[in-house]
Amino acid sequence: MKILVAPLDWGLGHATRCVPVIQEFLRQGAEVDLAVVEQNAALLKEFFPQLKQFNAPSYGIVYPKHGSNMGLWLLKNAAHLSSVMNAEQRFAEEMVQKNHYDVLLSDNRFAFYSKNAYSIYMTHQRRIAFPEGFSKLEGVGEAWHNSRIKHFNEVWVPDLEEEPGYAGAMSHVKKTPVPVKFVGPLSRFSADDNAAGPSKKYGVVAVISGVEPARSQFEAKLREILPQIPGQHVMILGKPSAGEKSWQEGNVEFHHHLPTETFAEVVRNAEWVVSRGGYSTIMDMAVLGAKSIVVPTPGQYEQIVLGKSLDQSGYGVCIPANQLTADSLQAAFSRQVKLPVPPNNSLLKDAVASLKGRV
Numbered sequence: 001m002k003i004l005v006a007p008l009d010w011g012l013g014h015a016t017r018c019v020p021v022i023q024e025f026l027r028q029g030a031e032v033d034l035a036v037v038e039q040n041a042a043l044l045k046e047f048f049p050q051l052k053q054f055n056a057p058s059y060g061i062v063y064p065k066h067g068s069n070m071g072l073w074l075l076k077n078a079a080h081l082s083s084v085m086n087a088e089q090r091f092a093e094e095m096v097q098k099n100h101y102d103v104l105l106s107d108n109r110f111a112f113y114s115k116n117a118y119s120i121y122m123t124h125q126r127r128i129a130f131p132e133g134f135s136k137l138e139g140v141g142e143a144w145h146n147s148r149i150k151h152f153n154e155v156w157v158p159d160l161e162e163e164p165g166y167a168g169a170m171s172h173v174k175k176t177p178v179p180v181k182f183v184g185p186l187s188r189f190s191a192d193d194n195a196a197g198p199s200k201k202y203g204v205v206a207v208i209s210g211v212e213p214a215r216s217q218f219e220a221k222l223r224e225i226l227p228q229i230p231g232q233h234v235m236i237l238g239k240p241s242a243g244e245k246s247w248q249e250g251n252v253e254f255h256h257h258l259p260t261e262t263f264a265e266v267v268r269n270a271e272w273v274v275s276r277g278g279y280s281t282i283m284d285m286a287v288l289g290a291k292s293i294v295v296p297t298p299g300q301y302e303q304i305v306l307g308k309s310l311d312q313s314g315y316g317v318c319i320p321a322n323q324l325t326a327d328s329l330q331a332a333f334s335r336q337v338k339l340p341v342p343p344n345n346s347l348l349k350d351a352v353a354s355l356k357g358r359v
Contacts, residue, residue: 001025001359004101004117006035006092007044008108009058011210012238013280015040017158018107019047019188021122024352030103035095035112042240046259047188054095056109057087085111092119102359105156110148118359121152122183124159124166124279125302126173142173150177153358156351158186158283160342166286167279168309170302181354184347187280187287189264203231204329205270209238209278214297218276221324226252228326234266264288272333277303277318282310286339292316293332295324315339 003025007014015036022044025032034044035056045053059081089111092104096114104119106112113119128141149155159165161182163172171182206222208215219237226233227250234253242256258266267273267288275281277294279302285292294310296303298321307318316339317332 001030001103001356002099002101003030003032003103003105004035004054004095004099005032005105006056006107006109006112007040008106009037009039009056009060010108011215011278012040012043012240013209013278014107015043016188017186017280017283018044018105018122020186020348021105021183021352022048022051024348028349028352028356030352033099033101035091038241046240056112057084057091059084088112103355106152111151113151118355119152120154120156121149121178122156122158124157124171126155126157126176126180127170128302146175146177152178154179154181156180157182158184158279160184161347164309166282166342167306170305181351182347183351184345185283185286185342186348187283187342188260189284189287200271201232201269202234202266203229203271204233205266205273206233206235207238207273207275207281208235209281210276210297210300214299218295218297218321221321222274223252225324225326225329229330234270236263236266274329277307277310279306282306282316282339283342285316286342289341290339291337292339293319293329295319295321297321310339 005018005022007018022032033052033054034048036044036053037056037058041053088109092112092114095101096104096117101117104112104114104117105122106120107122126145128145155176155178157171157180159167159171159182165171166185204226206226208219210218215238222235226235232251232253234255236255236258238257240257244258245256247254267290270290272293273285273290274293274295277296294307294316296307296318310316311318314337316337317335319328319332
């Protein structure tokens, strides 16, 4: 069975959650290639140096400076997004014709499917989140999403089948035009990585991620805040293409990027982890047993919904970006929160095994 895996390039989260999927494909004897863009190529090369990489069309997303303008930004860039999807669909068909893939796995790439290969669409966001005041339009968003999903053979959902799971109402939707399989929470880390030491070395580990300019805005804000908080802290800047450069500024230790095992060790030794509210990051933190403070990216309503859900359930603390200060961060430290550790399950293994009878 020959497979081409293509993660979306809106941040690194789509690439990181593809890691366990690729590993399971390889465990079950599949031949796997990767369709990547510059932003996620280095990270996937770290895990899979032996796998062939092909350059996929990039969505080239740069978010508006002010998140409240996201709706207008999407309307303004609708033609661009449509052209990328058209290029993506041509690319998928050409890759199948040239390399004879049996399966295409798209992680949230809306048009990465082929009529000549079994096409799987992986997403946790079957319901697209809308801002407050526009929730009645979620049905329109869901209908548009289903219009894309219908071109695939099946959908894989990286969450627990039992509600609410980790993504709540976003992953648990009644109607989808093709068969749906829940494959369990996906993380590049294993449950074995969550054994914390007797004492914590760091007060805060800040994990910077996301699309520009919001990524750099988050970094700048935490550069301003962390020196004001007593203790030793770490900032992981989420720049794998920049290598593994590290340095110290005052009480903050900086890393462009950390290898997986080192990243896990740093997180295990943190009292708190501050990050964006991306779903892949939440799954990683759950597996690592971290106490999480999430700061949703302004305008990314999916993250805002997830953050509020985590806060209300006692799984984590959510601080809106415009309220992030040294005082609000220190106030969060008094909260008692815990992300539930994902159970070991065979959902992903079974989903991969089921493909052998279909292709």
